[in-house]
Amino acid sequence: QLTQGFENFFRHLRGHGKLTEDNIRESLREVRRILLEADVNFKVVKQFIQNVQEKALGQEVLRSITPGQLVIKIIHDELVALLGEGVSRLDLSSLPPVPVMVVGLQGSGKTTFIAKLGLHLRRKGKFPLLVAGDVYRPAAIDQLQQLGRQLDLPVWAPGVQDPVDICRDGMAEARRTGRDVVLLDTAGRLHIDEPMMQELARIREALKPPEILYVADGMAGQDAVRAAQEFQQRLDFSGIVLTKLDGDAKGGAALSIRAVTGKPIRFIGTGEKTDALEEFHPDRMANRILG
Amino acid sequence: LSSHPRIDEDLYAELEEALLTADVGVQTAEDILQALRDKVRRASAMSDDNAANVRALLGEVIAEMMAPAARENGLNLSARPAVILVVGVNGSGKTTTIAKLARKFQQDGRRVLLAAGDTFRAAASEQLSMWGDRLGLPVISQGAGADPAAVAFDALQAAKARGVDLLIIDTAGRLHNKANLMQELSKIGRVLKKLDADAPHEVLLVLDANTGQNMVQQARVFQDISGVTGLVVAKLDGTAKGGAVISVCHELNLPVRFIGLGEKMDDLDEFDPEAFARVLLG
Numbered sequence A: 001q002l003t004q005g006f007e008n009f010f011r012h013l014r015g016h017g018k019l020t021e022d023n024i025r026e027s028l029r030e031v032r033r034i035l036l037e038a039d040v041n042f043k044v045v046k047q048f049i050q051n052v053q054e055k056a057l058g059q060e061v062l063r064s065i066t067p068g069q070l071v072i073k074i075i076h077d078e079l080v081a082l083l084g085e086g087v088s089r090l091d092l093s094s095l096p097p098v099p100v101m102v103v104g105l106q107g108s109g110k111t112t113f114i115a116k117l118g119l120h121l122r123r124k125g126k127f128p129l130l131v132a133g134d135v136y137r138p139a140a141i142d143q144l145q146q147l148g149r150q151l152d153l154p155v156w157a158p159g160v161q162d163p164v165d166i167c168r169d170g171m172a173e174a175r176r177t178g179r180d181v182v183l184l185d186t187a188g189r190l191h192i193d194e195p196m197m198q199e200l201a202r203i204r205e206a207l208k209p210p211e212i213l214y215v216a217d218g219m220a221g222q223d224a225v226r227a228a229q230e231f232q233q234r235l236d237f238s239g240i241v242l243t244k245l246d247g248d249a250k251g252g253a254a255l256s257i258r259a260v261t262g263k264p265i266r267f268i269g270t271g272e273k274t275d276a277l278e279e280f281h282p283d284r285m286a287n288r289i290l291g
Numbered sequence B: 001l002s003s004h005p006r007i008d009e010d011l012y013a014e015l016e017e018a019l020l021t022a023d024v025g026v027q028t029a030e031d032i033l034q035a036l037r038d039k040v041r042r043a044s045a046m047s048d049d050n051a052a053n054v055r056a057l058l059g060e061v062i063a064e065m066m067a068p069a070a071r072e073n074g075l076n077l078s079a080r081p082a083v084i085l086v087v088g089v090n091g092s093g094k095t096t097t098i099a100k101l102a103r104k105f106q107q108d109g110r111r112v113l114l115a116a117g118d119t120f121r122a123a124a125s126e127q128l129s130m131w132g133d134r135l136g137l138p139v140i141s142q143g144a145g146a147d148p149a150a151v152a153f154d155a156l157q158a159a160k161a162r163g164v165d166l167l168i169i170d171t172a173g174r175l176h177n178k179a180n181l182m183q184e185l186s187k188i189g190r191v192l193k194k195l196d197a198d199a200p201h202e203v204l205l206v207l208d209a210n211t212g213q214n215m216v217q218q219a220r221v222f223q224d225i226s227g228v229t230g231l232v233v234a235k236l237d238g239t240a241k242g243g244a245v246i247s248v249c250h251e252l253n254l255p256v257r258f259i260g261l262g263e264k265m266d267d268l269d270e271f272d273p274e275a276f277a278r279v280l281l282g
């Protein structure tokens, strides 16, 4: 129903003759509603509408004979600009083995993403090692080991209790066996769980990973920003991964997290299988959010 | 919130923001504020309408929307064995919720059996089996790739044979827009009915409190296809308020039975609409 709303709205706007300032403000109220219903964060929507309004209330629009078309273009372009400039790649240029740390809230899709990323990197000629750093969730290590077996990728699970030791040990194992990328799985945790957030800080301190990927659920709502900000403050992560975009959630959290952290969206998860990983395209995401 | 001495449009704007940032959704927020205005109008007729009371009235509106008629009755667990099917999208907290439910019912004195109905995801049955070990409860499971309906059938047969009070069946996470996966779920229901026409007696949808507006569509489809009878809202120990659940309760007449407040087996509470409203309004 959301898609219909946007399509109807844009069709109406496109067919409109000259626009008055009131027409424009009314249109932007509708855009605000659409973005909120798409799960874009309240404050991000406010800022976005302000930015669009400044441009949309300009003389160019008010004088145009197809102002609706112009307003739509402003909205679309503003959204794409906010989502990031095109495909962003992982930085794996440092001396191997390069650690990549994967973090996020519970159940966001980290372990599955690590398997997917391992497969993706191997297809690009890398030799990934997966490290099972989640010692808390029942059968989490088992889960990564099974995924490793399915993909014929090595999984390091040294059977010790401290995730910091496990990650350090994983790096040593990578050196021993000539693996050039080390994907570190960590337990899901709340951004307000102090000891668990400190554990991540300790892993980061020990390994200094050039890539820390924050994995967020594509159907997340308003609070997505709060968790992302807290993870960013603690870890200054380098990139974002959005999962479960094979669902029918609009994915406004993508815009929110990106707008608030300024970090690039590196990948999106589009399915449960290990090949369901895609690079992020801002224009496609804009179209999805706008319906 | 509500530091206004007067009830004016600024106050309503502030309340709207609080609701929207709690994932209440634009339409539901409008409905809530309209219901609030009605309550305030009635209260002012009794000159009881100061701003401090508005907050209490708002809490009432929310609590009322979350207490659908369906909630009047408790869980339907009188059958022996009673069967609870647990469903929901990927990663919402189903398997962990089952461990918590098993713990609760075990403490209530019931004999519980678990079924590892997720035969798809890596180490899903191992995860449930570990919980079974911690709880001292048996878990029916088959090899990876087994037909989940077959596991459910075997489990109900075993439950009857062993005279347990309660069978809780885990299922694989699935996105509601995947028709084939939703069909798999309705097949599980049909297969259970071969052994007991009333099974599953409860179908609990586990919702992740972090979810935005998509929650409503999730619930709608799961309800249509698998006959959801109740909700569990997991991960309310985080900072997400789960406001979209209000729309789910209100539009689909589904009761929230429990909330998940953590990752341990005791981290489950009975749902209290007033407490939920209080936390939501901060």
Ligand SMILES: Nc1nc2c(ncn2[C@@H]2O[C@H](COP(=O)(O)OP(=O)(O)OP(=O)(O)O)[C@@H](O)[C@H]2O)c(=O)[nH]1
Residues within 6 Å of the ligand: A104, A105, A106, A107, A108, A109, A110, A111, A112, A113, A134, A137, A140, A186, A187, A188, A189, A243, A244, A245, A246, A247, A268, A269, A270, A271, A272, A276, B090, B091, B121, B173, B175
């Ligand atoms: N449909 C779909 N499911 C996904 C995707 N990514 C992950 N999943 C599923 O989401 C669920 C959670 O995935 P996990 O990889 O276990 O998530 P996690 O973040 O490691 O969870 P914790 O370690 O408990 O925090 C599983 O059922 C996965 O199969 C995706 O892109 N699409």
Ligand SMILES: Nc1nc2c(ncn2[C@@H]2O[C@H](COP(=O)(O)OP(=O)(O)OP(=O)(O)O)[C@@H](O)[C@H]2O)c(=O)[nH]1
Residues within 6 Å of the ligand: A106, A107, A137, A188, A190, B088, B089, B090, B091, B092, B093, B094, B095, B096, B097, B118, B121, B124, B171, B172, B173, B174, B234, B235, B236, B237, B238, B259, B260, B261, B262, B263, B267
């Ligand atoms: N903080 C918190 N974490 C929870 C809660 N419930 C579940 N979790 C965590 O969320 C993650 C996913 O939980 P699962 O029980 O595996 O979820 P699931 O729905 O069975 O996942 P799939 O079977 O993969 O679809 C795990 O890390 C759990 O520990 C809760 O109430 N609070």
Ligand SMILES: [Mg+2]
Residues within 6 Å of the ligand: A110, A111, A112, A134, A140, A186, A187, A188
């Ligand atoms: Mg994991």
Ligand SMILES: [Mg+2]
Residues within 6 Å of the ligand: B094, B095, B096, B118, B124, B170, B171, B172, B173
């Ligand atoms: Mg599960």
